[in-house]
Amino acid sequence: ESIEKQFGAGAIIEMGGDGVNRNVEFIPTNIVSLDLALGGGVPRGRVIEIYGPESSGKTTLATHIIAQIQQKGGVAAFVDAEHALDPEYAKKLG
Template sequence: MAKSTKKVPTTKAASEDQVMLDNALGQIEKMFGKGAIMKLDPNENSGGFPGISAGALSLDLALGGRGFPRGRIIELFGPESSGKTTLALHAIASAQKEGGIAAFVDAEHALDPQWARKLGVNLDELLVSQPSYGEEALQITEMLIKSNSVDIIV
């Protein structure tokens, strides 16, 4: 039977590694902000994020029990007429019902206000942008994100 050749770090080597790691973590936090890197708490519920309901209990449960996580970029992908916009409008309605502010960047100029209203969207409170080109849509979205005052952007 072969013997393991893996060396167990000495206390001195381990403490040097810890110092180097602490320096690297400090640089990361200085450059990218507090919370840019962290250890996960194994005792924390894996679904411990605040969320916005997707408007369907089964989907909320599949997403960890709280719907779409706040502060994250979520991509809804699928073929034409598969329900992506309907799902996004349900999420907007959920956010508004919780008192949140919602924005819809309508790059395709295809938002149907009557359908949105039927799904529970408060059109009087919905921020809508119909940008002329893609870069404008991204700039508007970035400004809304940086304002840190909008709960959901579609």
């Protein structure tokens, strides 16, 4: 209860339970196969993590998703744990 008081209703969910919020808005990545796999895109208002081996396209994917969010008027943050973000390349992606 204290977590939900601090972070709001729905902050804790029971996987597979009836308490799962199914009214989550998704932001499409415009990568059709990825959107299908994710059930419509990335969930709005949630923290997402992109995981994979070096040089697998994680930064490019994250930058592309952020561009989609910004084009819809949203705000996103990028945590560059690998120090791989090239700001000029990010601008070219949108």
